Amino acid sequence: MRKFVLLCASVFAMGLLFSAGPAQAQFALWVSPNGNDNNSCYEGAPCLTFQGAINKGNVAVINCIGSGYYGPFTVTASITIDCGAGNVGSVVTGGGGSNAITINTTSAATIVLRHLALNGLGTALSGIVTSGFPSGNLIVEDCAVQGFSYGIFFAPATGRGLLHVTNSQVFGNVWGIDVSPAAGQIASVTLNRVEILANSTFGLLLEGNVVAGTMRDSVVGANGNSGIYTSANQVFFTVEESSIVDNIQYGILAASAGSAIKVAASTIGGNGTGIRPFSGSIISFGDNHVSDNGSDGTFTSTIALK
Numbered sequence: 001m002r003k004f005v006l007l008c009a010s011v012f013a014m015g016l017l018f019s020a021g022p023a024q025a026q027f028a029l030w031v032s033p034n035g036n037d038n039n040s041c042y043e044g045a046p047c048l049t050f051q052g053a054i055n056k057g058n059v060a061v062i063n064c065i066g067s068g069y070y071g072p073f074t075v076t077a078s079i080t081i082d083c084g085a086g087n088v089g090s091v092v093t094g095g096g097g098s099n100a101i102t103i104n105t106t107s108a109a110t111i112v113l114r115h116l117a118l119n120g121l122g123t124a125l126s127g128i129v130t131s132g133f134p135s136g137n138l139i140v141e142d143c144a145v146q147g148f149s150y151g152i153f154f155a156p157a158t159g160r161g162l163l164h165v166t167n168s169q170v171f172g173n174v175w176g177i178d179v180s181p182a183a184g185q186i187a188s189v190t191l192n193r194v195e196i197l198a199n200s201t202f203g204l205l206l207e208g209n210v211v212a213g214t215m216r217d218s219v220v221g222a223n224g225n226s227g228i229y230t231s232a233n234q235v236f237f238t239v240e241e242s243s244i245v246d247n248i249q250y251g252i253l254a255a256s257a258g259s260a261i262k263v264a265a266s267t268i269g270g271n272g273t274g275i276r277p278f279s280g281s282i283i284s285f286g287d288n289h290v291s292d293n294g295s296d297g298t299f300t301s302t303i304a305l306k
Contacts, residue, residue, distance in 0.1 A: 027058065027059060027060060027061075028059070028060060028061040028062070028063060029041035029042065029046075029047065029053040029056060029059050029061070029062050029063075030042065030043045030046040030047070030053070030062070030063050030064070030065055031046050031047045031048065031049065031050060031052070031053055031062060031063075031064055031065070031068075031070050031089075032046035032047075032048070032064070032065040032066060032068065033048075033066060033067070033068030033069070034046075034048075035047045035048040035049075035052075035065075036048055037049055037051075037052030037053075037055075040056075041053045041056050041059075043063075043065070046065055048070075048071075049070050049071040049073070050062060050070045050071060050073040050081060050089070050091075051071055051072070051073040051074070054073055054074070054075070054079070059079065060078070060079060060080065061079070061080045061081075061082065062079065062080070062081045062082070063082060063083070063084060064082075064083035064084060064087050064089050064115075066087060067083070067087045067088045067089070067090070068089065068090065069090045069091075069092060070089050070090065070091060071091060072091055072093045072098065072099065072100050072101065072102075073091070073101060073102075074101075074102040074103075074104055075101065075102070075103045075104070075105070075109075075111055076104055076105055076106070077105060077109055078105075078109040078110045078111065078136075079109075079111060079112070080111075080112040080114070081112070081113055081114070081116070082112070082113075082114040082115060083114065083115035083116060084114075084115055085115065085142075087115055088115060088116070088117050089115060089116045089117070090116075090117045090118075090119070091116060091117070091118045091119070092118075092119045092121065093119075093120060093121070093124045094120060094121035094122075094123045094124050095123055095124060096123060096124075096125065097125050098120075098123075098124045098125060099124065099125055099126040099127075099128075099129050099131075100118040100119075100120065100124065100126070100127050100128065100145075100148070101113065101116075101118065101126075101127065101128045101129070102126075102129055102131055103128070103129065103130045103131065103132070103133055103138065104130075104131045104132040104133075105132060105133055105134065105136070106132065106134065107134055108134055108135045108136040108159065109133070109136040109137075110136055110137040110139070111136070111137070111138050111139065112139040112141070113128070113138075113139065113140050113141070113143055114141045114142050114143070115141075115142050115143070116143045116144075117143070117144045118143070118144065118145045118146070118148070119146055119147050120146070120147035120148035120149075120173070121147050122147045122172075123147075124147065124148050124149070125148065125149050125150065126148055126149065126150040126151075126152075126153050127145035127146075127148045127150065127151045127152060127170075127173070128140065128145065128151075128152045128153070128154075129150065129152075129153045130153065130154055130155050130156070130157075130161075132157060133154075133155065133156055133157055133161060134156070134157055134158045134159055135156055135158060135159025135160055135161050136159075136161060136162070137161070137162045137164065138154060138161070138162070138163050138164070139164045140152065140163075140164070140165045140166075140168055141165075141166050141167055141168065142166075142167045142168060143165075143168045143169075144168065144169045144170075144171075145168070145169070145170045145171075145173065146169075146170075146171050146172040146173065147172055147173065148173045148174070149173065149174045149175065150173065150174070150175045150178050151170040151171075151173040151175065151176045151177055151196075151199065152165070152170060152176075152177045152178070153175075153178045153180070154177070154178070154179050154180070154187060154189075155179075155180045155181060155182060155187075155208065156181045156182065156185050156186070156187050157182050157185065158182070158185060159185065160185070160186045160187075160188065161181065161185070161186075161187050161188070162187075162188045162189075162190070163177075163179060163187065163188070163189050163190075163213075164189075164190045164191075164192075165177070165190075165191050165192070165194050166190075166191075166192040166193055166194065167192075167193050167194075168193075168194050168195075169194075169195045169197070170194065170195070170196050170197075170199070171195065171196070171197040171198050171199065172197075172198050172199065173199045173200070174199065174200050174201055175199060175201055175202050175205055176196040176197075176199040176202065176203040176204060176205075176220075176223065177191075177196060177203070177204050177205070178202075178205045178207070179204075179205065179206050179207070179208070179211050179232075180205075180207045180208035180232075181208040181209045181210060181211065181232075182208065182209065183208075183209055184209060185208075185209050185210070186209065186210045186211075186212065187208070187209075187210070187211045187212075187213075188211075188212055188213050189206070189211060189212070189213030189214075189215075189237070190213055190214055190215075191204075191213070191214070191215040191216070191218055192215075192216050192217060192218070193216075193217050193218060194215070194218040194219075195218065195219045195221075196218070196219070196220045196221075196223070196227075197219065197220075197221050197222055197223070198221075198222045198223065199223045199224065200223075200224040201223070201224050201225045202223060202225050202226050202227075202228075202229045203220040203221075203223035203226070203227045203228065203247065204220060204227065204228045204229070205229050205230075205231075206228075206229070206230045206231070206232050206235050206237060207230075207231045207232050208232050208233070209232060209233050209234070210232060210233060210234045210235075211230075211232045211234070211235050211236075211237065212235075212236040212237065213236075213237055213238075214237065214238045214239075214240065215228075215237070215238070215239050215240070215242055216240050216241055216242065217240075217241050217242060218242045218243075219242065219243045219245070220242070220243070220244050220245075220247070220251075221243065221244070221245040221246045221247065222245075222246045222247065222248075223247045223248070224247075224248050224249075225247070225248065225249050225250070226247055226249055226250040226251070226252070226253040227244045227245075227247040227250065227251050227252060227271065228244065228251070228252045228253070228261070229250070229253045229255065230253070230254050230255060230256060230259040230261060230280065231255045231256045231259075232256060232258065232259070233256065233258050234256075234258035234259075235254075235256065235258060235259040235260060235261065235280070236260055237259075237260075237261050237262070238261075238262045238263075238264065239252070239261065239262070239263045239264070239266055240263075240264040240265055240266060241264070241265045241266060242266045242267075243266065243267045243268075243269075244266065244267070244268045244269075244271065244274075245267065245268070245269050245270045245271065246269075246270040246271065247270075247271045247272070248271075248272055249271075249272045249273065250271060250272060250273050250274075250276045251268045251269075251271035251273070251274045251275060251276075251293065251297075252268065252274070252275055252276070252282055253273075253276045253278060254276070254277045254278060254279060254280040254281065254282050255278050255279055255280070256279055256280055257279050257280055258280060259277075259279065259280030259281065259282075260280060260281050260283070261280070261281070261282045261283065262283045262284075262285065262303075263282065263283070263284055263285065263288055263299075264284075264285040264287060264288070264305075265285070265287050265288065266288050266289070267288070267289045267290075268288060268289070268290045268293065268296075269289070269290070269291050269292045269293060270292050270293065271293045271294070272293070272294045272295070273293060273294060273295045273296075273297050274290050274293035274295070274296045274297045275290065275296065275297035275298060275299055276297050277297075277298075277299075277300045281300035281301065282299055282300055283299060283300055283301050283302070283303060284299040284301075284302045284303075285302070285303060285304075285305055286302045286303070286304065286305065287305065
């Protein structure tokens with residue numbers, strides 16, 4: 001009898017645990033070109049827009065049922081938005097001051113964006129902007145960003161923030177990717193297989209306080225001013241196995257005394273000036289291809305491969 005009572009008590013406790021669980025757990029929701037924001041946003045009754053799904057609250061993941069136009073949205077907490085391989089989630093916006101994706105969190109968060117195409121129609125402000133981002137991670141994978149003043153504007157407000165972009169294109173904006181941590185803050189940047197092309201001023205701009213990171217297997221080309229421009233108080237950035245080509249003024253321009261850019265196994269060609277250490281340093285590992293620039297420029301120094 002005692003064992004039976006204990007068993008009943010255990011089952012009752014487990015029932016309370018599972019009944020309380022869903023109220024606390026975050027969950028996955030769905031959007032579809034044929035959805036409705038008045039739906040529950042579950043797979044069988046998807047929403048129409050990303051914002052409609054976000055507004056349901058307590059959501060961890062938003063998936064797409066097919067390609068479609070899903071509208072601009074604002075993120076205030078950790079979330080993954082993934083339209084899935086083979087699908088494209090389009091976010092189109094226009095007009096001064098408008099953003100495709102606004103990240104405005106009040107505490108550390110991880111934001112993951114996958115398989116999205118953002119278009120600002122040549123008039124919108126930002127493709128992805130951190131208007132409030134104390135610290136955390138912004139992961140952008142398999143995305144395209146075009147037609148904005150700022151393709152990606154990443155500005156950690158407090159603490160240390162990570163921007164990771166891979167398998168993505170940022171093109172046809174005024175500024176391609178602008179990393180600008182606030183005073184006293186640090187931004188880490190990793191770019192892998194990224195194409196930063198045909199932006200009318202800078203392709204990759206590293207400014208603000210302290211920026212550290214790397215770019216690998218990427219192309220920065222045909223930008224109106226500089227391919228890579230550094231003006232942050234301190235920059236520790238490595239470019240490897242990448243092409244910096246056909247930028248109108250400079251391929252790589254270091255413009256702050258605290259800039260330290262290292263370049264390995266990369267091609268720098270067809271730029272107005274290939275390498276310009278105006279202030280700070282641009283250092284070669286001795287295995288780069290620098291040619292066919294209006295002026296090749298000169299590395300600050302060369303260090304031996306180890």
